[in-house]
Amino acid sequence: MSKIDISIVIGGPQGGGIDTSSNMITRAFSYSGFPVISVREFHSNIKGRHSYVHLRVKDEKPKSFRYPVDVLVALDPDTIFEHFEDIGKGSKIIYDTEFETSDLSQARMIMRDTAQRIKNELESKKQPLNIKGVLNLMKENGGIPIGIPFSKVVTSVVSEGPATRYFNTLGASVTLSILGVDKDSTKSAIKDIFGNKEKVIEPNLKVVDSSYDYCETNGFKIRDLGKMPAKKVMLLTGNDGAAIGKIIGGLRFQTYYPITPASDESTILEEHDSIKWLEEESQNLKRGGVTVIQTEDEISAITMACGAALTGTRSSTATSGPGFSLMAEGISFAGMDEIPVVITMYQRGGPSTGLPTRNQQSDLLFALNTGHGEFPRIVMSSGDVEECIYDSIKALNYAQRYQLPVIHLIDKTLANTTEVVDSIDPDLVPIIGRVSPEKGSEIKRYSLNTENGISAMGTFGNNIFWMTGDEHDELGHVTEDSMMRDRQMEKRFRKIETARKEIPVSEMAQIIGDEKADITLVTWGSQKSLVIDILDDLSREGIRAKLLYLRMFQPFPSEFVSEVLKKSRKVISIESNMTSQAATVIRTNTGIEIKNNIVKYNGRHMTEDELLSAVKKIIEGKSEREVLRNGA
Amino acid sequence: MAHNFRTDLAIDWCPGCGDFGILTALTQALSESGTDPRNVVLASGIGCSGKTPHYVNVAGIHTLHGRAIPFAVGIKLANPNLKVLVTSGDGDMLGIGAGHFVAEGRRNVGLTVMIYDNQVYGLTKGQASPTMTLGMQTKSLSKPNIFGSINPITLALSAGYTFVARGFSFDTKQLKDIIKRAMVHEGSSVIDILQPCPTYNNVNTMEVFRKKVYKLEDDKDWDPVITNSNEEQLMEKYQQAYKKGMEWDDRIPTGIFFENRTVPSFPKRISEHSKSYLENPPALQVVSDEHGKSIVDPMKTFADRIV
Ligand SMILES: Cc1ncc(C[n+]2csc(CCOP(=O)(O)OP(=O)(O)O)c2C)c(N)n1
Ligand code: SF4
Ligand SMILES: [Mg+2]
Numbered sequence: 001m002s003k004i005d006i007s008i009v010i011g012g013p014q015g016g017g018i019d020t021s022s023n024m025i026t027r028a029f030s031y032s033g034f035p036v037i038s039v040r041e042f043h044s045n046i047k048g049r050h051s052y053v054h055l056r057v058k059d060e061k062p063k064s065f066r067y068p069v070d071v072l073v074a075l076d077p078d079t080i081f082e083h084f085e086d087i088g089k090g091s092k093i094i095y096d097t098e099f100e101t102s103d104l105s106q107a108r109m110i111m112r113d114t115a116q117r118i119k120n121e122l123e124s125k126k127q128p129l130n131i132k133g134v135l136n137l138m139k140e141n142g143g144i145p146i147g148i149p150f151s152k153v154v155t156s157v158v159s160e161g162p163a164t165r166y167f168n169t170l171g172a173s174v175t176l177s178i179l180g181v182d183k184d185s186t187k188s189a190i191k192d193i194f195g196n197k198e199k200v201i202e203p204n205l206k207v208v209d210s211s212y213d214y215c216e217t218n219g220f221k222i223r224d225l226g227k228m229p230a231k232k233v234m235l236l237t238g239n240d241g242a243a244i245g246k247i248i249g250g251l252r253f254q255t256y257y258p259i260t261p262a263s264d265e266s267t268i269l270e271e272h273d274s275i276k277w278l279e280e281e282s283q284n285l286k287r288g289g290v291t292v293i294q295t296e297d298e299i300s301a302i303t304m305a306c307g308a309a310l311t312g313t314r315s316s317t318a319t320s321g322p323g324f325s326l327m328a329e330g331i332s333f334a335g336m337d338e339i340p341v342v343i344t345m346y347q348r349g350g351p352s353t354g355l356p357t358r359n360q361q362s363d364l365l366f367a368l369n370t371g372h373g374e375f376p377r378i379v380m381s382s383g384d385v386e387e388c389i390y391d392s393i394k395a396l397n398y399a400q401r402y403q404l405p406v407i408h409l410i411d412k413t414l415a416n417t418t419e420v421v422d423s424i425d426p427d428l429v430p431i432i433g434r435v436s437p438e439k440g441s442e443i444k445r446y447s448l449n450t451e452n453g454i455s456a457m458g459t460f461g462n463n464i465f466w467m468t469g470d471e472h473d474e475l476g477h478v479t480e481d482s483m484m485r486d487r488q489m490e491k492r493f494r495k496i497e498t499a500r501k502e503i504p505v506s507e508m509a510q511i512i513g514d515e516k517a518d519i520t521l522v523t524w525g526s527q528k529s530l531v532i533d534i535l536d537d538l539s540r541e542g543i544r545a546k547l548l549y550l551r552m553f554q555p556f557p558s559e560f561v562s563e564v565l566k567k568s569r570k571v572i573s574i575e576s577n578m579t580s581q582a583a584t585v586i587r588t589n590t591g592i593e594i595k596n597n598i599v600k601y602n603g604r605h606m607t608e609d610e611l612l613s614a615v616k617k618i619i620e621g622k623s624e625r626e627v628l629r630n631g632a
Numbered sequence: 633m634a635h636n637f638r639t640d641l642a643i644d645w646c647p648g649c650g651d652f653g654i655l656t657a658l659t660q661a662l663s664e665s666g667t668d669p670r671n672v673v674l675a676s677g678i679g680c681s682g683k684t685p686h687y688v689n690v691a692g693i694h695t696l697h698g699r700a701i702p703f704a705v706g707i708k709l710a711n712p713n714l715k716v717l718v719t720s721g722d723g724d725m726l727g728i729g730a731g732h733f734v735a736e737g738r739r740n741v742g743l744t745v746m747i748y749d750n751q752v753y754g755l756t757k758g759q760a761s762p763t764m765t766l767g768m769q770t771k772s773l774s775k776p777n778i779f780g781s782i783n784p785i786t787l788a789l790s791a792g793y794t795f796v797a798r799g800f801s802f803d804t805k806q807l808k809d810i811i812k813r814a815m816v817h818e819g820s821s822v823i824d825i826l827q828p829c830p831t832y833n834n835v836n837t838m839e840v841f842r843k844k845v846y847k848l849e850d851d852k853d854w855d856p857v858i859t860n861s862n863e864e865q866l867m868e869k870y871q872q873a874y875k876k877g878m879e880w881d882d883r884i885p886t887g888i889f890f891e892n893r894t895v896p897s898f899p900k901r902i903s904e905h906s907k908s909y910l911e912n913p914p915a916l917q918v919v920s921d922e923h924g925k926s927i928v929d930p931m932k933t934f935a936d937r938i939v
Pocket of ligand 1: 678679680681682720721722723724748750754755756761
């Protein structure tokens with residue numbers, strides 16, 4: 001068991017600098033040798049509404065999140081109100097003493113329904129409808145409020161500018177000081193975050209000093225954390241991972257229309273569009289950069305990416321549910337015309353605009369069926385940041401190898417989770433090209449002379465050939481001949497069988513944990529790491545279980561999954577949606593129905609505590625279906 | 633041997649359709665332009681007009697209804713050395729694809745956009761297209777058209793196209809010359825082509841158009857070209873283009889309305905901040921060595937993520 005295991009929530013108004021605070025906390029722990037994982041939760045709002053970062057620190061790489069928190073850092077009164085349920089025995093609540101006079105009725109940025117729930121809770125516990133009331137509730141649950149005069153701590157050392165400017169540094173510094181992170185690490189974090197902006201660094205360092213002094217004087221420090229050997233690592237989100245993988249994998253053309261949580265990937269690509277090369281390997285090669293185009297809509301995004309792909313360029317687009325809906329016709333075209341294109345699909349809460357900034361895994365069945373007509377596609381999913389990197393390379397490879405649309409699913413939680421990645425090794429996934437005809441030759445783009453369904457793909461600029469969304473003959477001209485139709489349909493579908501044979505099963509599904517265990521937890525996407533933690537928790541209580549982790553849904557590893565499930569006594573699916581979509585895919589492909597389901601659809605990331613108790617309830621036979629509801 | 637720009641496919645347009653003249657003008661323009669056929673791509677949408685690429689012996693892509701422009705932009709931006717022409721219907725380009733049409737005016741990627749303007753949705757049996765005038769009733773309509781019409785010329789000008797022209801499918805010589813000049817134009821061009829549809833449009837027939845059309849270039853003083861970014865010249869050329877663009881009822885001008893050579897093309901704009909783009913555009917780059925090893929150094933490229 002991990003010696004260090006600290007959970008933190010730092011919250012404040014959207015646009016109020018909590019990202020800087022969480023960045024400071026993450027870096028300071030990293031410099032002391034303790035890895036951090038963090039995830040960002042926020043409203044669809046630019047300024048004012050409650051947003052927070054949920055962090056966890058362990059002496060080994062943390063994989064999941066947990067409530068109650070050890071420290072709640074409130075940079076505004078709303079944070080205290082919003083997180084009234086996230087406090088347990090010994091939780092520290094760090095807040096500005098000025099908040100103490102805040103009334104719930106003044107917290108206008110709290111959603112009305114949330115405010116009503118808080119009100120009900122306070123009234124039922126006979127508490128006043130203000131911060132004091134909530135703090136009393138928290139104390140009843142074992143919480144320890146630590147009021148700090150934020151302004152005083154700042155103005156005692158910094159006089160220029162408004163004191164509020166430094167509250168995020170203060171919040172992070174107090175947290176770090178209480179948790180026993182040495183001051184040097186905290187100061188290094190400040191220096192690295194603000195780079196060479198001396199004018200900014202200096203006052204912030206002073207605030208670090210005065211925050212540490214304040215905690216010291218008042219005896220807030222819990223312990224000395226000490227230092228572990230720290231090495232250079234990368235701090236990456238899922239969005240970062242996808243962008244990095246794409247660049248390694250040879251992506252040179254990306255299109256997008258802005259949408260949360262997908263467009264961060266494209267802006268990251270824009271920021272890194274001038275690629276740094278491995279000199280030895282590339283000095284004699286034509287090399288350039290990535291061209292990233294913001295389009296007029298997602299219809300344009302997918303069709304433009306297709307157009308670029310036809311010149312031989314590795315191209316892709318990134319979007320989320322509403323944009324993906326608009327792409328349906330273009331994806332169908334890519335299937336029909338055998339265009340290698342990758343669609344990185346960031347799932348968020350639907351239907352419609354839904355919960356635009358919140359997590360969900362409700363587009364799996366849609367991804368499998370997007371677009372009219374029947375055509376082969378690959379649908380794959382990533383579960384952690386490293387997978388985002390390597391899967392993005394693979395997605396580009398699959399698109400080229402099988403000449404079809406590849407839909408790569410990443411969920412919002414993963415997109416916005418920051419993980420420690422030790423290093424990136426591009427050699428893990430070599431680049432696989434497409435079958436190309438000779439340059440300049442006349443080609444039968446859709447030649448039927450192919451056993452595996454793959455025909456040589458000419459490119460515009462090199463070959464003359466035709467393409468049409470209509471059914472076509474080998475040259476790519478329109479045909480309605482009944483026999484040619486059958487043969488082209490069959491050719492296209494042979495590719496998916498080829499893919500099924502060529503792609504190792506381990507790329508499609510994996511068993512993690514005790515293989516012989518007869519309890520099987522089934523999950524996909526961002527719950528992967530969380531469920532691995534749950535396996536440990538269960539084994540500590542003497543319960544043997546394993547994880548069946550799904551990574552590819554088309555082609556689907558039916559035989560493997562079927563074997564695993566047949567040998568299991570109890571199977572529980574765990575998904576962030578309402579209708580257990582992966583379980584549906586399993587049933588469609590194997591005929592096996594998973595009767596026990598854990599679901600969550602409130603848009604917040606699943607946490608260890610809620611999942612563990614749900615899993616145990618089901619294992620004990622007390623329930624068949626559990627709905628998880630954690631999260632502010 | 634000279635490249636034959638026609639394929640041997642049987643053409644299935646109705647007899648007397650204006651599309652034939654457009655095909656003739658287009659293949660002649662391609663042939664006379666001296667461009668390597670391998671460097672030309674034709675992109676079309678869906679409709680009678682959308683079939684054009686199959687009849688032309690250059691690389692062709694018959695895309696989705698309304699989406700020829702974004703496909704074409706992807707092709708052009710991945711490989712700006714290619715000449716990319718778009719052959720589209722009026723419904724295709726100004727109805728379902730209007731958003732892309734307008735967006736392309738802002739981009740100025742360097743496409744030659746040809747609109748087959750027959751005022752009807754030919755392939756779906758004659759419904760009113762966005763260019764049919766208010767109150768007009770063709771034989772395919774049960775009631776007069778209650779929509780107003782889009783003016784392709786003034787819309788193209790407003791959207792920012794840097795070359796705006798009109799041709800007539802039964803004057804293939806003039807149309808061919810316009811296409812050739814549009815192909816040389818560095819930015820994006822629009823050619824609105826009066827295209828009689830004898831099957832569904834019995835109002836604006838070949839005979840009617842023949843009587844009404846006249847050529848802008850017949851006026852010796854007509855000069856649509858802007859060669860420097862002088863505000864006054866710009867204003868004057870815009871005004872005369874709009875004015876001519878508004879003529880319709882009795883006399884319909886054809887020829888080049890507007891040609892602005894001073895606006896940088898999108899590829900040039902990209903190369904402003906991405907220096908190697910024109911020399912090594914996406915399509916010409918090599919992404920791995922011969923063993924499939926990626927040539928990217930990810931740790932250096934993403935050095936800002938290292939702590
Ligand atoms: C998304 C979509 N909606 C509808 C259609 C049906 N459709 C095919 S052609 C066409 C209209 C074509 O009219 P126009 O673009 O003017 O071309 P024309 O046939 O007149 O050359 C329509 C609506 C389609 N192919 N795709
Ligand atoms: S319907 Fe009209 S536009 Fe279509 S081929 Fe026939 S005449 Fe031409
Ligand atoms: Mg039409």
